[in-house]
Amino acid sequence: MNLSRIMIILAGLLIPLLLPAQSVVNTVHNLSVSGPGTVKAAGESEICIFCHTPHRSHPQSPLWNRNDPGLNYTLYNSSTTQAAPGQPDGAAILCLSCHDGTIALGEVLSRPSPIPFVNGVTVMPPGNANLSTDLSDDHPVSFHYSATLAAEDGELADPATLTGPVRLENEQLQCTACHDPHRNPFSDFLTVSTLQSELCAYCHQKDYWDNTSHKLSPATWNGAGNDPWFHTPYSTVSDNACENCHRPHSAGGHLRLMNHFPEEDNCLDCHNGNVAAEDIQMQLGKQYTHDVYSRSGVHDPEEPGVVEVRHAECEDCHNPHASRELPAPAPNANGFIEGVRGVNSAGVAVDPIQYQYELCYRCHADSPDKPASPTSRQIEQNNVRLEFDIGNPSYHPIEAAGQNNNVPSLLPPYTEASIIFCSDCHASDGSAAPAGPHGSIYPQILKFQYETADFTVESYQAYRLCYECHDRQTIIFSAGSFGQRVHRQHIVNEDTPCNACHDPHGISSLQGNATNNTHLINFAITIVSPDPASGRLEFEDLGNVRGRCYLTCHGVQHSPEFY
Amino acid sequence: MKHAKFVTFLFSGLLMLNGLLFSQTISGSAHDFSNETWNTTGELCIVCHTPHHADVTVGDAPLWNHDVTAANFTLYNSATLDATVGQPDGSSKLCLSCHDGTVAVDNFGGQTNGTQFVSGGGLIGTDLNDDHPVSFVYDATLAGNDGGLFDPTTTNSGLGGTIDEDMLFNGKLQCASCHDVHNSSGIAKLLIKPNSASALCLTCHSK
Numbered sequence: 001m002n003l004s005r006i007m008i009i010l011a012g013l014l015i016p017l018l019l020p021a022q023s024v025v026n027t028v029h030n031l032s033v034s035g036p037g038t039v040k041a042a043g044e045s046e047i048c049i050f051c052h053t054p055h056r057s058h059p060q061s062p063l064w065n066r067n068d069p070g071l072n073y074t075l076y077n078s079s080t081t082q083a084a085p086g087q088p089d090g091a092a093i094l095c096l097s098c099h100d101g102t103i104a105l106g107e108v109l110s111r112p113s114p115i116p117f118v119n120g121v122t123v124m125p126p127g128n129a130n131l132s133t134d135l136s137d138d139h140p141v142s143f144h145y146s147a148t149l150a151a152e153d154g155e156l157a158d159p160a161t162l163t164g165p166v167r168l169e170n171e172q173l174q175c176t177a178c179h180d181p182h183r184n185p186f187s188d189f190l191t192v193s194t195l196q197s198e199l200c201a202y203c204h205q206k207d208y209w210d211n212t213s214h215k216l217s218p219a220t221w222n223g224a225g226n227d228p229w230f231h232t233p234y235s236t237v238s239d240n241a242c243e244n245c246h247r248p249h250s251a252g253g254h255l256r257l258m259n260h261f262p263e264e265d266n267c268l269d270c271h272n273g274n275v276a277a278e279d280i281q282m283q284l285g286k287q288y289t290h291d292v293y294s295r296s297g298v299h300d301p302e303e304p305g306v307v308e309v310r311h312a313e314c315e316d317c318h319n320p321h322a323s324r325e326l327p328a329p330a331p332n333a334n335g336f337i338e339g340v341r342g343v344n345s346a347g348v349a350v351d352p353i354q355y356q357y358e359l360c361y362r363c364h365a366d367s368p369d370k371p372a373s374p375t376s377r378q379i380e381q382n383n384v385r386l387e388f389d390i391g392n393p394s395y396h397p398i399e400a401a402g403q404n405n406n407v408p409s410l411l412p413p414y415t416e417a418s419i420i421f422c423s424d425c426h427a428s429d430g431s432a433a434p435a436g437p438h439g440s441i442y443p444q445i446l447k448f449q450y451e452t453a454d455f456t457v458e459s460y461q462a463y464r465l466c467y468e469c470h471d472r473q474t475i476i477f478s479a480g481s482f483g484q485r486v487h488r489q490h491i492v493n494e495d496t497p498c499n500a501c502h503d504p505h506g507i508s509s510l511q512g513n514a515t516n517n518t519h520l521i522n523f524a525i526t527i528v529s530p531d532p533a534s535g536r537l538e539f540e541d542l543g544n545v546r547g548r549c550y551l552t553c554h555g556v557q558h559s560p561e562f563y
Numbered sequence: 564m565k566h567a568k569f570v571t572f573l574f575s576g577l578l579m580l581n582g583l584l585f586s587q588t589i590s591g592s593a594h595d596f597s598n599e600t601w602n603t604t605g606e607l608c609i610v611c612h613t614p615h616h617a618d619v620t621v622g623d624a625p626l627w628n629h630d631v632t633a634a635n636f637t638l639y640n641s642a643t644l645d646a647t648v649g650q651p652d653g654s655s656k657l658c659l660s661c662h663d664g665t666v667a668v669d670n671f672g673g674q675t676n677g678t679q680f681v682s683g684g685g686l687i688g689t690d691l692n693d694d695h696p697v698s699f700v701y702d703a704t705l706a707g708n709d710g711g712l713f714d715p716t717t718t719n720s721g722l723g724g725t726i727d728e729d730m731l732f733n734g735k736l737q738c739a740s741c742h743d744v745h746n747s748s749g750i751a752k753l754l755i756k757p758n759s760a761s762a763l764c765l766t767c768h769s770k
Contacts, residue, residue: 061641
């Protein structure tokens, strides 16, 4: 015996105290009696033993001291993951030998019986650390993260760049890419801080992300309603970044690891006036909406460009990785709908859209099971792409300037060369309402009142939708055939709605023609009937604000009437 | 020097206490084969050592008197291993000349037809994939590359000097880095220092 042996014994007692602050010794992974957590051994002093043994380890490196759970786990899957996660292996199965909650924490290979824990704890207690054997709500692990995978996905970093704190294990992504079980400088044993989702960005390089307000906004929560950031310590949108919507473990919405299910809850915790300035939730509570509530689990980012099963979720119209406040002149898509898929004027899927109408065409054009037009007309068409085609005899100028180069009622700044958005007519009602067709008190999610019932008493309010652009004064009071002869006679004197004669979207050239269907004329057959003398229900454009009609309306026969 | 004497004095009481608690000698330890029936010499050291005509085929072998293993070992490997691990050499090869189970314990002094083989907990076997790696260079470069190891040239071993000085052999980690074959400290499993609070592990591992 000598002095050095004595020092050994003293050192054995002192070394834990001398270790740097970020040692496993100071973390809850120190399951020994000296550990700082509440889940720990009753008397065992060895720290490493709960995971490692120098001899007779199993099932694998690094010198593992625990049994393989040997279970079949429910794996993560989604339509947008190109990775093929297998049953957990590598480091992941080692982590799961505690974190699936099936094996007693003290059950190690190097001891004949399990090491007793305080309070009688055996397996991992319920809570965030117990992942269970259902990994479908957890970020996938144990998949080959190859350059090929990154290329297929298109929004993943080249794995060759993962040489820093986030690393792969044998080219596999394992728990250890994000977690270092021996050090806990950021909480949750993370290898990189989650502030502004720095950790996520090592692998996930989402298109558009750098400019979106979901990355950049300094908005805070006003404290009302649900805490939108219930699983993070951060208090602004930009600090939460990915975690505004996503959660890498225990995700409420398993697919794509969303905070919540159903889908809209991820958006509306912020877009209810409590974080974002505009209260979209309120708009969605109105009578006529893009109803995000009625369906759940139908939307799929991989569904065809022309939507086959019509539905509305927030993410059908908005790309949360791209959305931002960036105005655009019609017909271009603005920042709110940047980076979303659509269908172009030829009916071909596009990604991303260039024009706003291409977004609307995903569901309102060639999709099956569209509802019938709200007005029954002599020419029926509920494919709005065909209604707005620039080859049509007439159309509202959604894709390009209209056919009619003489529209005397137009209010500035509108001219015959103007192009407008679908959302100029279809939008939430109310002067302060946020842009976009979220919800309205008016049918068809119209921005303003648009009465379509026969015998509606004319007023500015009744047809305000039209009068916003088409000057009421000019339409019903101007001299000559345009004002008094045609419009005043019908709208004011006969209480006939605009909608009785005009089909506001347009008349497809496949059905109408440049003689009978200019000026959006396509009679509502619930109000206008054929002329009994000729059997015709027809408008004829005679040019230069002249025309004639064959019809019967309000008991008055036009056989024909000229103007 | 003066300081060392003072410390010696200070802990002289503990020294004696330690002597009572631990056997602190090979005599009576698991490596004491002097009373085995197969050791007809009754000698303590002879199973491993001889003063003359020693086997010098293994580098650094201390006057070796035991048959040396010829096994080809399956080595430890892991995705996070930065060390270059070769076939066991130096003193580790000597340890494995009993503990791999291929060479009889009583194959010493030129005898090769022994019948006593290690079994039970002491049997390491030839598959070292489940064992802590040995016979690799552990230097400042390795520590720097790994990030989870202390620099052996500057880190105190707790045994009086640095890890390199007290626990490595020609710069290599060997079985004897953790185990004291002669049981001079009397710690269970012939450890060179107590593993209470994993102190032995955490001498090298910066975790």
